[in-house]
Amino acid sequence: xxxxxxxxxxxxxxxxxxxxxxxxxxxxxxxxxxxxxxxxxxxxxxxxxxxxxxxxxxxxxxxxxxxxxxxxxxxxxxxxxxxxxxxxxxxxxxxxxxxxxxxxxxxxxxxxxxxxxxxxxxxxxxxxxxxxxxxxxxxxxxxxxxxxxxxxxxxxxxxxxxxxxxxxxxxxxxxxxxxxxxxxxxxxxxxxxxxxxxxxxxxxxxxxxxxxxxxxxxxxxxxxxxxxxxxxxxxxxxxxxxxxxxxxxx
Amino acid sequence: xxxxxxxxxxxxxxxxxxxxxxxxxxxxxxxxxxxxxxxxxxxxxxxxxxxxxxxxxxxxxxxxxxxxxxxxxxxxxxxxxxxxxxxxxxxxxxxxxxxxxxxxxxxxxxxxxxxxxxxxxxxxxxxxxxxxxxxxxxxxxxxxxxxxxxxxxxxxxxxxxxxxxxxxxxxxxxxxxxxxxxxxxxxxxxxxxxxxxxxxxxxxxxxxxxxxxxxxxxx
Numbered sequence: 526x527x528x529x530x531x532x533x534x535x536x537x538x539x540x541x542x543x544x545x546x547x548x549x550x551x552x553x554x555x556x557x558x559x560x561x562x563x564x565x566x567x568x569x570x571x572x573x574x575x576x577x578x579x580x581x582x583x584x585x586x587x588x589x590x591x592x593x594x595x596x597x598x599x600x601x602x603x604x605x606x607x608x609x610x611x612x613x614x615x616x617x618x619x620x621x622x623x624x625x626x627x628x629x630x631x632x633x634x635x636x637x638x639x640x641x642x643x644x645x646x647x648x649x650x651x652x653x654x655x656x657x658x659x660x661x662x663x664x665x666x667x668x669x670x671x672x673x674x675x676x677x678x679x680x681x682x683x684x685x686x687x688x689x690x691x692x693x694x695x696x697x698x699x700x701x702x703x704x705x706x707x708x709x710x711x712x713x714x715x716x717x718x719x720x721x722x723x724x725x726x727x728x729x730x731x732x733x734x735x736x737x738x739x740x741x742x743x744x745x746x747x748x749x750x751x752x753x754x755x756x757x758x759x760x761x762x763x764x765x766x767x768x769x770x771x772x773x774x775x
Numbered sequence: 776x777x778x779x780x781x782x783x784x785x786x787x788x789x790x791x792x793x794x795x796x797x798x799x800x801x802x803x804x805x806x807x808x809x810x811x812x813x814x815x816x817x818x819x820x821x822x823x824x825x826x827x828x829x830x831x832x833x834x835x836x837x838x839x840x841x842x843x844x845x846x847x848x849x850x851x852x853x854x855x856x857x858x859x860x861x862x863x864x865x866x867x868x869x870x871x872x873x874x875x876x877x878x879x880x881x882x883x884x885x886x887x888x889x890x891x892x893x894x895x896x897x898x899x900x901x902x903x904x905x906x907x908x909x910x911x912x913x914x915x916x917x918x919x920x921x922x923x924x925x926x927x928x929x930x931x932x933x934x935x936x937x938x939x940x941x942x943x944x945x946x947x948x949x950x951x952x953x954x955x956x957x958x959x960x961x962x963x964x965x966x967x968x969x970x971x972x973x974x975x976x977x978x979x980x981x982x983x984x985x986x987x988x989x990x991x992x993x994x
Contacts, residue, residue: 580896603904611902621897625915634911635901680897687901 529555530589531691531722532577537586539572546572548746549586554691554724559717561733561754562726564743565769570726573743574695577724578613579606591690611639614684618696620676622668628655628679629664632686640687647686654682658712674705678712685716692716694725710736730774734758742766782960783967786950793950794971800867800946801933807872808932809925812879817909819884830880837877843938846870850942867939875932882928886921887913919990926983930976937972947971 532554539547546569554560562570575581577588579596587597595601595609623631632651636642655661658678668676677697684692694713698706710732717723717736727733733740733754740757742750742765750763758774761767783790818830837845850866853859890913898908940949951968955961 578900580900607899607902607904610900613900615897615900617893617897619893621891621893623894623897623912623916625919635898635903638907638911639902639904684901 531556531591533589535587537576538584539576539581540584546746550748554722557720557722559736559738560724560741561737562741562743563733568743569746570743571695574693574724574726577693578610578615611687612690614687614689614692616680616684616694616697618699620680622676622680624668628666631679632683636686651686654685658682672705673701674708677709681712691722696726698729778962780963782958783963786954789950790967790971793945793947796945797936797947801936803868804871804875804932805929807868808875808879811872811876812883815876815880816883819880820887834877834880837874842874842935845874846938863942863944867942867944871932871936875928878928882921882924886917889920890916923987930979933976
């Protein structure tokens with residue numbers, strides 16, 4: 526295993542019944558790297574992301590996270606798995622804030638319950654993170670009173686409150702009104718500047734160009750092509766990549 | 776015509792005592808029904824077959840047999856077969872709350888399943904265990920979903936509880952029976968009991984609807 530890898534995926538497959546969504550994916554994510562995954566709908570990119578923290582159980586293959594086998598020949602106990610999951614922040618397309626809790630409680634629940642950290646420390650940290658995403662004044666608000674963009678920024682801050690080593694973004698702007706996409710992308714960009722390791726599944730090509738260290742194009746359950754943003758967007762080599770980019774780029 | 780509501784007068788204190796017993800009995804029953812129903816619902820939803828299969832069987836059997844039969848079985852069948860003594864109030868509460876728990880379990884199950892799937896995923900991705908997620912995220916939201924249906928279940932129990940008069944609990948129905956046999960004023964006794972039942976169930980439903988509206992407006 527590469528010393529620098531945060532995640533190393535080998536031969537990953539995932540079947541839903543007869544449907545094979547991932548057909549053998551190999552992937553490494555280096556410390557501090559921003560990996561952006563693009564591809565058409567149904568290409569398996571979201572499933573790949575959801576396999577990384579085992580929200581979906583892969584069918585075969587292996588996932589090694591910071592030297593620990595998350596999935597593979599040896600099975601981890603539920604408890605170890607919960608611990609590793611809490612180390613990987615995830616942001617969803619549909620925000621998934623807890624509607625019965627205030628913004629502050631949304632952010633302090635997991636640090637207190639799963640980590641056992643003290644309430645005051647959690648709240649101080651939550652307020653710091655809320656200030657970072659520009660939502661300090663919303664600490665006492667409930668999710669229903671927030672706009673989509675605000676919800677997603679809270680969701681990002683909530684994931685960060687667990688002090689994760691990697692952040693997984695599953696189409697974080699796909700459910701947003703167009704005028705709110707930017708504030709969320711900016712929050713993600715800020716994170717990349719702070720050196721956070723990230724895997725971002727997105728349809729925002731402009732964002733991919735600007736923020737990615739490496740772009741990965743997936744189609745039909747396989748990685749078709751990967752490289753720097755310049756390589757993928759300026760001189761793609763595979764016919765499928767060229768076809769896709771022609772369809773999505775203006 | 777042979778109707779004389781003044782015949783009720785000497786029995787009025789007894790009727791109100793019966794009403795109090797009916798209400799108290801129903802409250803205890805709904806509480807036990809809830810305490811029994813919650814673990815059954817959680818068992819039913821469990822991915823583990825050893826939990827979900829018995830929970831499912833329990834629900835089907837209880838809902839598929841008459842409550843009167845269940846009452847007889849607990850009040851008379853079990854004490855005789857196993858040589859245990861069973862105070863009638865306990866027998867009544869047990870029989871009705873076991874019966875209710877099957878319905879409550881289904882109410883809770885559907886309430887939990889109505890919570891968005893993304894909530895479970897978000898909580899798990901933050902490192903909460905299945906149990907922690909249930910306690911802190913899913914159940915608090917499910918409660919909101921199930922409160923109206925649980926309120927209806929309480930109304931149902933107030934009415935259903937009249938069957939325990941058969942085993943001798945002096946609830947409202949039993950008071951009507953007593954007056955019937957002492958005065959032969961069957962019509963008057965039943966009408967008055969009906970009025971009292973209706974006042975309770977109607978104001979309960981009304982109050983519940985108001986509560987529900989207030990919750991909805993808070994969302």
